[in-house]
Amino acid sequence: MPESRVNDFVLKIATVNGTGSASANSLLMKALFRMGLPITGKNLFPSNIQGLPTWYEIRANHRGYMSRSGRVDVMVAMNAQTYQRDLAEVSPGGFLIYDSTWPRERELTRDDITVLGVPLAKLCNKHFRKARVRILMKNVAYVGVLSALLGIDTRILRALLEETFASKTELVESNLQAINLGYKYATDNFTCPLPVRAEAMGDNKDYVLMDGNAAAGLGCVYAGATVGAWYPITPSTSLMDSFNFYCNMFRTDKSSGDKNYCIVQAEDELAAAGIVLGANWVGARAFTPTSGPGISLMSEFIGFAYYAEIPSVFFDVQRVGPSTGMPTRTQQCDIMLCAFASHGDTMHPLLLPANPGECFEMAVAAFDLAEHLQTPVFVLSDLDIGMNDWMIPELKWDDGYRPDRGKVLQAEDVEKLEKFYRYLDTDGDGIAARTLPGDHPKGAYFTRGSGHNRLGAYTENEDEYKEIIDRLMVKWETAKKLIPEPRLKPAKKKTSIGIIAYGSSDGAVLEALDHLRTEDIHADYLRVLGFPFNGKVSEFVEDHETVFVVEQNRDGQLRTLLILETNTDAAKLIPVLHYNGMPIPSQCVIEGVSKHLDTEAA
Amino acid sequence: MTYITKPRIDLPGQSTNKIGLLRRDYEGVLSTLCAGCGHDSITAAIVQAFWELSIPPEKVVKLSGIGCSSKTPAYFISGAHGFNSVHGRMPSVATGALAGNRDLVCIGVSGDGDSLSIGFGQFGHAVRRNINMLYIIENNGVYGLTKGQFSASADKGSKAKRGEINQWKNIDSVSTAISMGGSFAARSFSGDREQLVTLIKAGVMHPGCAILDVVSPCVTFNDHLGSTKSYLYTRDHYHPALETDFVAPANEITTSYAEGESTVVELHDGSKLLLKKADSGYDATNRSKVLRYLEQQRARGEVVTGLLFINAELPEMHLIYGTSKTAMKDLRFDKLNPGSLALAELQSRMR
Ligand SMILES: Cc1ncc(C[n+]2csc(CCOP(=O)(O)OP(=O)(O)O)c2C)c(N)n1
Ligand code: SF4
Numbered sequence: 035m036p037e038s039r040v041n042d043f044v045l046k047i048a049t050v051n052g053t054g055s056a057s058a059n060s061l062l063m064k065a066l067f068r069m070g071l072p073i074t075g076k077n078l079f080p081s082n083i084q085g086l087p088t089w090y091e092i093r094a095n096h097r098g099y100m101s102r103s104g105r106v107d108v109m110v111a112m113n114a115q116t117y118q119r120d121l122a123e124v125s126p127g128g129f130l131i132y133d134s135t136w137p138r139e140r141e142l143t144r145d146d147i148t149v150l151g152v153p154l155a156k157l158c159n160k161h162f163r164k165a166r167v168r169i170l171m172k173n174v175a176y177v178g179v180l181s182a183l184l185g186i187d188t189r190i191l192r193a194l195l196e197e198t199f200a201s202k203t204e205l206v207e208s209n210l211q212a213i214n215l216g217y218k219y220a221t222d223n224f225t226c227p228l229p230v231r232a233e234a235m236g237d238n239k240d241y242v243l244m245d246g247n248a249a250a251g252l253g254c255v256y257a258g259a260t261v262g263a264w265y266p267i268t269p270s271t272s273l274m275d276s277f278n279f280y281c282n283m284f285r286t287d288k289s290s291g292d293k294n295y296c297i298v299q300a301e302d303e304l305a306a307a308g309i310v311l312g313a314n315w316v317g318a319r320a321f322t323p324t325s326g327p328g329i330s331l332m333s334e335f336i337g338f339a340y341y342a343e344i345p346s347v348f349f350d351v352q353r354v355g356p357s358t359g360m361p362t363r364t365q366q367c368d369i370m371l372c373a374f375a376s377h378g379d380t381m382h383p384l385l386l387p388a389n390p391g392e393c394f395e396m397a398v399a400a401f402d403l404a405e406h407l408q409t410p411v412f413v414l415s416d417l418d419i420g421m422n423d424w425m426i427p428e429l430k431w432d433d434g435y436r437p438d439r440g441k442v443l444q445a446e447d448v449e450k451l452e453k454f455y456r457y458l459d460t461d462g463d464g465i466a467a468r469t470l471p472g473d474h475p476k477g478a479y480f481t482r483g484s485g486h487n488r489l490g491a492y493t494e495n496e497d498e499y500k501e502i503i504d505r506l507m508v509k510w511e512t513a514k515k516l517i518p519e520p521r522l523k524p525a526k527k528k529t530s531i532g533i534i535a536y537g538s539s540d541g542a543v544l545e546a547l548d549h550l551r552t553e554d555i556h557a558d559y560l561r562v563l564g565f566p567f568n569g570k571v572s573e574f575v576e577d578h579e580t581v582f583v584v585e586q587n588r589d590g591q592l593r594t595l596l597i598l599e600t601n602t603d604a605a606k607l608i609p610v611l612h613y614n615g616m617p618i619p620s621q622c623v624i625e626g627v628s629k630h631l632d633t634e635a636a
Numbered sequence: 637m638t639y640i641t642k643p644r645i646d647l648p649g650q651s652t653n654k655i656g657l658l659r660r661d662y663e664g665v666l667s668t669l670c671a672g673c674g675h676d677s678i679t680a681a682i683v684q685a686f687w688e689l690s691i692p693p694e695k696v697v698k699l700s701g702i703g704c705s706s707k708t709p710a711y712f713i714s715g716a717h718g719f720n721s722v723h724g725r726m727p728s729v730a731t732g733a734l735a736g737n738r739d740l741v742c743i744g745v746s747g748d749g750d751s752l753s754i755g756f757g758q759f760g761h762a763v764r765r766n767i768n769m770l771y772i773i774e775n776n777g778v779y780g781l782t783k784g785q786f787s788a789s790a791d792k793g794s795k796a797k798r799g800e801i802n803q804w805k806n807i808d809s810v811s812t813a814i815s816m817g818g819s820f821a822a823r824s825f826s827g828d829r830e831q832l833v834t835l836i837k838a839g840v841m842h843p844g845c846a847i848l849d850v851v852s853p854c855v856t857f858n859d860h861l862g863s864t865k866s867y868l869y870t871r872d873h874y875h876p877a878l879e880t881d882f883v884a885p886a887n888e889i890t891t892s893y894a895e896g897e898s899t900v901v902e903l904h905d906g907s908k909l910l911l912k913k914a915d916s917g918y919d920a921t922n923r924s925k926v927l928r929y930l931e932q933q934r935a936r937g938e939v940v941t942g943l944l945f946i947n948a949e950l951p952e953m954h955l956i957y958g959t960s961k962t963a964m965k966d967l968r969f970d971k972l973n974p975g976s977l978a979l980a981e982l983q984s985r986m987r
């Protein structure tokens with residue numbers, strides 16, 4: 035007898051890329067969302083436009099766990115190509131739904147799961163005439179099957195279709211017919227609902243469904259960014275799409291059609307970086323979204339911006355590398371690259387969002403930091419955060435917010451000066467005032483990547499060079515005070531075990547903590563929100579005997595940074611790593627922690 | 637001493653321009669280039685042209701890449717913001733600067749190495765976007781700053797100082813710019829001050845990307861016999877295809893020319909360019925004819941100079957994008973930020 039899993043299941047849908055399953059999957063997501071279930075949707079897609087296998091994985095969990103669990107309770111196997119592996123992936127006691135229009139080979143079955151055949155193609159072919167419509171409706175029909183099997187409210191499905199297609203009533207009708215085809219077949223042939231099912235538990239009215247790139251692009255709009263430069267690269271492309279979409283919505287003059295924004299699709303990432311520097315240098319807030327390969331190309335300019343002290347904002351939506359790697363899969367593999375991007379003595383502030391809500395907030399914070407510190411700032415998200423569907427508390431905006439433009443002298447300030455010197459730090463925070471071109475003849479200065487002294491003049495003098503590069507370290511100390519503080523989640527009991535993680539590994543750690551507690555393992559958890567680390571990170575490391583560092587890369591990059599920056603004993607930082615390109619499951623953390631503690635105890 | 641301040645000598649009789657500035661107000665710090673370097677003559681021509689145009693120094697931004705040529709923005713208009721960027725990437729920084737503030741007068745200085753090798757892509761895209769700037773390539777056929785290697789503009793058969801013969805066909809920035817659909821392409825010679833000043837003025841006032849390639853001999857590495865970028869060779873093969881007069885907005889064209897001998901190009905600000913043909917039949921507004929002519933002259937080894945191509949009607953980047961007339965950096969925050977109500981409203985569709 036399959037165990038009952040109400041509001042705690044993983045539904046996985048296997049389809050072929052380019053067959054239009056995305057809208058069906060989004061329909062399922064939104065319906066479960068409106069029933070009040072905490073959910074996440076992960077798109078596990080190939081680097082391909084049409085024809086290769088693709089999966090969509092929805093996790094519903096009444097406790098609000100957001101990471102992958104490693105289970106599959108219900109599999110919808112629509113892709114014959116991957117049937118065997120999809121079948122193998124179903125957790126014991128789970129269910130598999132397949133299109134029984136075509137007979138399935140006998141040996142491809144399992145005794146420990148329930149296999150349910152629905153002749154989806156046959157039903158749709160009988161009902162719809164056009165070939166393309168038949169393919170699309172097959173997807174909608176499995177939504178119907180699932181609504182019967184999982185107990186999804188069909189009224190919500192209807193409402194969603196009506197909102198989506200609004201005036202196109204014939205589309206609403208055909209979609210509803212496809213849903214009914216599936217729904218009816220399921221109720222006629224199976225016992226519905228299954229023990230694995232959804233039950234309404236609220237309305238999620240304080241939450242929204244959003245992906246991190248949409249949120250970050252929106253954050254750039256709210257931060258007042260006006261210039262965006264980019265070169266398309268997965269998984270960052272949709273960030274600029276979002277900026278473009280919201281600028282078009284909010285920044286286009288109603289009467290003249292003039293745009294209060296300027297998006298330049300550059301010839302490559304080098305140029306994108308140059309455009310960002312040029313625009314920030316004249317006083318416009320400018321940014322570029324990219325991924326690891328783009329950061330590699332931008333590196334020379336990043337060092338320039340660091341040394342010449344030009345504010346600039348870089349979004350790195352991380353993907354799997356080196357090289358092209360697996361561009362549609364996720365990793366946290368660029369933290370070292372970004373922290374020290376470029377040749378010579380360089381270090382850069384990083385912001386590390388863990389979800390789309392933080393992508394929005396940190397996008398705004400990045401511009402403030404970059405302009406305050408006059409330096410490149412990186413927002414490190416990843417494909418999991420950037421492109422997957424997250425349920426997050428509704429974004430809020432404080433209308434009292436005003437951008438921190440840093441020390442920018444206005445024409446009237448310059449007028450009062452006898453002479454302006456670009457690199458003179460007058461108040462000891464390591465930051466010198468800048469002027470903007472066009473404002474005042476006395477404000478002119480020369481920006482260069484070659485040696486310069488505190489007056490802004492060219493130099494090859496050893497002391498003058500060193501003076502500037504040392505002042506940049508004073509600025510680094512200032513940065514430590516401005517980077518968001520790490521977030522501590524103390525264990526319910528006093529413990530000598532700590533866990534450190536960042537970004538998209540957060541969900542897996544939170545779930546693992548609950549699970550470990552049931553095994554009487556207690557750990558304090560510190561989530562790092564940025565770099566340079568603030569003193570609380572060192573304290574945390576010092577206060578614990580064993581600190582697990584959870585991250586999604588092979589080399590333990592965050593751990594390396596901690597060793598470099600906290601004077602800690604490296605031996606007590608235990609790496610817990612996940613780097614196969616899939617978002618980290620909580621199981622990885624549970625196993626990593628308990629295995630280590632077991633060997634220590636043995 | 638870390639840099640050299642130029643002694644400022646007020647010569648009697650120096651006149652002021654329309655905004656009351658002296659010629660020396662358009663100078664920069666003292667050049668550290670080799671004595672006799674062509675680049676210094678170009679700097680002097682830039683000073684002259686900007687002074688004559690009476691452009692307020694603070695409205696100017698001067699950008700460059702890396703090379704001896706790219707050092708020169710420090711040597712002119714000290715009242716303008718300067719940006720000595722990285723090798724070959726000046727065009728992207730200029731694109732960003734103009735994206736952020738379209739009111740600036742932008743001059744970019746580059747070298748043949750900077751623009752035709754490492755920066756060939758950015759050069760092409762500056763032309764393609766037709767960003768509103770004067771883009772000068774100080775062309776000496778070598779990498780001066782790294783001590784005399786051939787650059788991509790070196791002519792096939794040209795001899796290096798140590799005797800090596802260049803085996804590669806040259807890339808010509810002027811015909812490249814024209815064939816890519818550029819709006820303004822000119823060539824001059826650092827030794828022809830008068831023509832150079834006029835072309836700089838025309839390029840500054842042209843409402844788009846003005847490519848100005850200036851043959852500028854490197855006296856240290858490429859001024860010997862056998863070089864096709866030496867003073868001697870350039871003087872011997874110097875061939876103005878047309879003469880250009882720049883006529884400021886309020887002024888009248890005074891001289892008269894016979895029909896067919898000259899063309900007048902009007903710029904958006906009301907200034908005019910008077911193109912007087914030295915070669916009969918030369919038409920600087922006909923792209924295919926110009927390209928054919930340049931190819932013919934190239935085969936003869938002639939250094940063709942003048943405003944070789946112009947189309948003042950091609951839209952520059954901001955016109956194509958449809959960006960606001962107000963510079964991006966001057967837009968008020970309340971115009972940029974949609975506010976909390978809009979945020980709530982747009983999220984109502986995300987449920
Ligand atoms: C990335 C990079 N590679 C190489 C160099 C070395 N470098 C400096 S200037 C230069 C060539 C400059 O040639 P050109 O633009 O013709 O200028 P010129 O000195 O001849 O005026 C090179 C290769 C550099 N600065 N940066
Ligand atoms: S090396 Fe050549 S290009 Fe460089 S300053 Fe000397 S003469 Fe000019």
Ligand SMILES: [Mg+2]
Pocket residue numbers: 703747748749774775776777778779780787
């Ligand atoms: Mg050169």
